[in-house]
Amino acid sequence: MLQKIQPVILSGGSGSRLWPLSRAMYPKQLLPLVTENTMLQETATRLKKLDIEVMDPVIVCNEEHRFFVAEQMRQLGIKNSKIILEPMGRNTAPALTLAALATKEISEDAVMLVMPADHVIENTKAFHEVVKQGLSLAANNYLVTFGIEPNTPETGYGYIKRGEIISESEGYLIDSFVEKPDLNTAQQYLDSGGYFWNSGLFMMTASSWLDEISVLNKDIFTASETSYNNAIVDNDFYRIDKTAFETSPSDSIDYAVMEKAAGTEAQTHHKAAVIPLNAGWSDVGVWSTLWEVGDKDSFGNVTKGDVSLLDTENCLLYSSERLIAGVGLNDTIVVETADAILVANKDSAQDVKQIVDALKEQDRDEYLTHQLVYRPWGSYECIDHGDRYQAKRITVKPGAALSLQLHHHRAEHWIVVSGTAQVTRGDDVFLVSENESTYIPLGTKHRLENKGSIPLEMIEVQSGSYLGEDDIVRFDDIYGRSGSN
Numbered sequence: 001m002l003q004k005i006q007p008v009i010l011s012g013g014s015g016s017r018l019w020p021l022s023r024a025m026y027p028k029q030l031l032p033l034v035t036e037n038t039m040l041q042e043t044a045t046r047l048k049k050l051d052i053e054v055m056d057p058v059i060v061c062n063e064e065h066r067f068f069v070a071e072q073m074r075q076l077g078i079k080n081s082k083i084i085l086e087p088m089g090r091n092t093a094p095a096l097t098l099a100a101l102a103t104k105e106i107s108e109d110a111v112m113l114v115m116p117a118d119h120v121i122e123n124t125k126a127f128h129e130v131v132k133q134g135l136s137l138a139a140n141n142y143l144v145t146f147g148i149e150p151n152t153p154e155t156g157y158g159y160i161k162r163g164e165i166i167s168e169s170e171g172y173l174i175d176s177f178v179e180k181p182d183l184n185t186a187q188q189y190l191d192s193g194g195y196f197w198n199s200g201l202f203m204m205t206a207s208s209w210l211d212e213i214s215v216l217n218k219d220i221f222t223a224s225e226t227s228y229n230n231a232i233v234d235n236d237f238y239r240i241d242k243t244a245f246e247t248s249p250s251d252s253i254d255y256a257v258m259e260k261a262a263g264t265e266a267q268t269h270h271k272a273a274v275i276p277l278n279a280g281w282s283d284v285g286v287w288s289t290l291w292e293v294g295d296k297d298s299f300g301n302v303t304k305g306d307v308s309l310l311d312t313e314n315c316l317l318y319s320s321e322r323l324i325a326g327v328g329l330n331d332t333i334v335v336e337t338a339d340a341i342l343v344a345n346k347d348s349a350q351d352v353k354q355i356v357d358a359l360k361e362q363d364r365d366e367y368l369t370h371q372l373v374y375r376p377w378g379s380y381e382c383i384d385h386g387d388r389y390q391a392k393r394i395t396v397k398p399g400a401a402l403s404l405q406l407h408h409h410r411a412e413h414w415i416v417v418s419g420t421a422q423v424t425r426g427d428d429v430f431l432v433s434e435n436e437s438t439y440i441p442l443g444t445k446h447r448l449e450n451k452g453s454i455p456l457e458m459i460e461v462q463s464g465s466y467l468g469e470d471d472i473v474r475f476d477d478i479y480g481r482s483g484s485n
Contacts, residue, residue, distance in 0.1 A: 083238065120293055413438075
């Protein structure tokens with residue numbers, strides 16, 4: 001039996017239903033929503049104590065999130081992860097095809113364990129047991145998924161109808177996949193005992209997946225294979241070919257392959273199997289789900305940050321910056337960030353996405369980024385702005401450097417608060433220390449570097465006719481960014 005597991009982490013989601021904490025440029029999987037680690041980090045370490053060889057993960061993520069993903073793996077001490085960058089989203093089937101191609105290069109005898117980056121599993125020991133069961137089936141060329149034993153008539157999940165039990169295993173053949181039901185149908189599924197929630201977790205060999213996707217959806221296979229074979233290795237990243245990948249149809253793992261492998265009229269050479277999973281699983285897709293998995297006080301409230309409550313029950317209150325005072329609330333969600341506040345009834349949690357869609361249509365920054373914006377070199381935060389001026393707090397990590405760049409529409413004043421900045425301004429290179437400042441005229445090439453061993457903290461005051469982030473022309477950048485922003 002195959003005894004290596006290749007974790008495959010799919011980290012391409014936007015998490016819009018968890019706005020305003022989750023934003024397009026910094027989505028939920030990059031946030032520490034449940035523990036001190038981010039959801040991506042929890043996923044990457046979920047197999048840590050499994051008594052089977054586990055390789056460093058293959059991660060498929062949005063190109064815009066690449067530096068955050070790499071930094072979070074570095075924090076865990078994971079040095080050999082393969083980070084595949086998607087230039088655009090094409091759903092999970094193309095993402096898994098890319099990961100399968102990478103897995104075949106890494107190890108011919110590994111079994112892929114496919115995990116979304118934004119799930120919670122509370123009982124790791126129970127999860128490890130079903131992973132071992134899945135390993136046995138996947139090694140025998142089954143396409144394995146894990147079904148969550150339902151405890152409520154949930155209408156937000158797809159369902160899996162189980163078929164015959166697979167001899168000498170804890171799994172079942174899959175009879176069929178079922179779309180998200182209405183409440184009455186979901187109750188019937190729950191009462192029958194023959195259905196599972198579809199978890200989105202899968203286990204199979206790379207060859208099994210590639211064999212099936214190449215037959216069942218040749219367009220996805222061809223686009224993924226061509227884009228992978230034409231990829232460019234860029235530091236920690238595997239940049240697939242954009243032109244080839246954008247020709248791929250957008251489809252999920254379920255639709256592209258798994259549904260076709262289910263039932264008596266299966267169209268595949270590999271049978272679809274489901275293993276029951278009872279390990280405190282949640283996909284944390286909406287704020288109400290975060291309330292369900294959170295630690296509650298005696299009144300059923302889940303709180304984080306600076307929160308004070310009176311006569312409040314069964315609420316979720318999440319403070320990032322300021323005090324939240326809740327009085328006389330029931331079944332309410334309140335989430336506060338530096339630039340936005342969400343107030344919603346728990347029953348309406350699914351509708352938060354509609355707010356995000358409206359903000360996007362209005363071209364508002366709040367759907368896209370936080371006030372605190374992370375960059376590969378550190379971060380910046382807007383602390384004040386007005387007509388023709390803007391002030392930012394900038395942090396540059398030790399050893400990091402901004403790109404050599406210029407602006408067509410603004411000048412900048414830099415004041416160092418702590419640390420020492422090495423500044424390139426035109427042909428001059430000089431140091432600016434704590435309590436000192438310098439000036440960058442409009443149209444002048446410049447670069448900011450931190451050669452020291454402590455973070456560089458500084459205030460930047462911009463002035464000019466246009467202060468947008470797209471007024472950047474890069475000439476040289478250690479992070480592979482170039483041209484106009």
